[in-house]
Amino acid sequence: MPIKVRIPTPLQKITNNQADVTVKSKNVRELIEDLNKSFPGIKERLCDEKGNLRRFINIYVNEEDIRFLKMDATPLKDGDEVSIIPAIAGG
């Protein structure tokens, strides 16, 4: 069973308006690379020049923020759900 990734509205332009995509990556670092292969440009929206996750975007594996797990080395397994959640400011 692959891993489901929830793409937030601001990034759906890159994923051809798909709100969910599936990957088969072993960890979060691989997931970002795999996403970038399918949807070129998504990596630079998620990560800065040094490859660190931007400070206004979080990645969750199931309900857990990877910053409190093993960052981009956080392992993924079949059936996990990954959510990319950016800060939003509209009011």
Add this chain to the structure above:
Amino acid sequence: MGLRDDQVERYSRQILLPHVGGLGQEKILAAKVLVIGAGGLGSPAALYLAAAGVGRIGVVDSDKVELNNLQRQVLHSTKTVGELKVESAKRTLAALNTDIEVIPYNMRLTSGNILDVIKGYDIIVDGSDNFPTRYLVNDACVLAKKPLSHGGIFRFDGQAITIVPGKSACYRCLFPEPPPPGLVPSCQEAGILGAVAGVIGVIQANEVLKLILGIGDTLTGKLLIFNALDSSFRSVKVPKNKDCPVCGEKPTVTRLIDYEEFCSLRRKDAK
């Protein structure tokens, strides 16, 4: 203190609730809540707080009502287009509930004035529409130890989190820094469905009422995520971050920053 007959009548449907009762209603009437932004989120939040009888409601906004606001900013109406939003808001809230005091603040919050404004309130509702204000409000609430209900919307997405300084994660624990200007479009540029603002704004009012009454579980330590297209509500965990720039073990934000300047500086750096 005791409730007057008209108050017993007005609030009877919530006084009936075992979690509220007469004592709970007295707490609501004694509460002072500041609503930052009289826009898409602040409108529904303020309306429900006023209806519930929150005794003092401060409303902060520096804009005037525009016709394109009315699709979602339900505090305002066709005939108040062109008026100050805080005056329009005050009239609407006063018409809904004559029992409460509404205090308008026609101003833009800055690092220089925010602490003075929030000082007189028990709970703060952030319904602003930009990152500099949101980070300013978070930091000010952490420094002044004021509980904060945060809500944000973007197109069909909404987010809400409740922050009790010293006890639960703050907004910077969740997102340490705002994005540089220009990277994230605002509501004006991105569009928003009015009902999405309604959903999140009413959740914020609900959070405030629970904080006032001391009942239930609030959205502390978790971010609620709403999507209007599939009508889904999800939540993710938001632990306190020991490296948080404002509420962590070694805070780097120890006094309020002028965030607009901060953001434009960052933009220059990026170029």
